[in-house]
Amino acid sequence: MNAVSLLCDIIGQAGKVAARAYRDDARFGALLDAGLLEDDGLVQSVLCENCDLPHDAEIKFEFGSYGHFCPDLGLVPVERADLVAVRPNLAALVEHLHAAFECPPGGISQLGPQTWRVGLVDTPGGRAVVHFHTCLRTDDDLVSLGNALRAEIRRDYALVVTAAGHLPFRDAATYPLATMVQMDLGAACLRKIVSVAEAVGAPPRPTGGRPSVYRERFHELLAERAAQVVAEKGRNEEAKAALLEYRRRYPHETTPSLSTVKAYVSEFRGG
Numbered sequence: 001m002n003a004v005s006l007l008c009d010i011i012g013q014a015g016k017v018a019a020r021a022y023r024d025d026a027r028f029g030a031l032l033d034a035g036l037l038e039d040d041g042l043v044q045s046v047l048c049e050n051c052d053l054p055h056d057a058e059i060k061f062e063f064g065s066y067g068h069f070c071p072d073l074g075l076v077p078v079e080r081a082d083l084v085a086v087r088p089n090l091a092a093l094v095e096h097l098h099a100a101f102e103c104p105p106g107g108i109s110q111l112g113p114q115t116w117r118v119g120l121v122d123t124p125g126g127r128a129v130v131h132f133h134t135c136l137r138t139d140d141d142l143v144s145l146g147n148a149l150r151a152e153i154r155r156d157y158a159l160v161v162t163a164a165g166h167l168p169f170r171d172a173a174t175y176p177l178a179t180m181v182q183m184d185l186g187a188a189c190l191r192k193i194v195s196v197a198e199a200v201g202a203p204p205r206p207t208g209g210r211p212s213v214y215r216e217r218f219h220e221l222l223a224e225r226a227a228q229v230v231a232e233k234g235r236n237e238e239a240k241a242a243l244l245e246y247r248r249r250y251p252h253e254t255t256p257s258l259s260t261v262k263a264y265v266s267e268f269r270g271g
């Protein structure tokens, strides 16, 4: 999993997460450095793993120290440092995306509780507007997106980038964040993997055989395999498995060579 996938995972949890769980994870540090995660007080509950039956337990502050109550063990003390919480900084993420997609200055706006306008991008086929919407996993998410975009001006193309799930939406192409951008660890910023033009299929989406289409589809497929925790560890094994899956999904289309797919796997895992 790369840093952006980890960010998506945290956004998908829709709230604060304990920094402790990620303390030794370099990707977590990179997200903090880039301002994509921010401090958010202390977590209110922990998973008790001290007894036979793991359970959620509320944090209590008693007699000058923190702890949680366990039916088996009574009050179990917890270090304050282990309770520090972080949450995704979505406004910062939107600014990072604005820069990564090379949008002209201005245009960033929060349109709803889950939805932001990232900016405009000129493509060979016309002007595209890019939005970020946290999750597209349920009908409620789709309704929330529809409401947020109601007053938006129509452009030639519309793209909605999401951190978790990408249900199809009637008025825009949807694309998973983790296949669209990756983290540049040195510069602490996001870089695009797929251009907005490719993501919206501008100019008119070709029907296979084109490298950009292969690349887009493989990145999506690899992200899905990673999310479902079925990705192979080795690059070659993963490339072979992804190619099989691609043939199953697009049985009537040409396929790229195995070496090309290996390159997509490297690219996908790079950030």
Ligand SMILES: [Zn+2]
Pocket (backbone or CB within 6 Å): 048, 049, 050, 051, 052, 053, 054, 055, 069, 070, 071, 072, 073
């Ligand atoms: Zn317990």
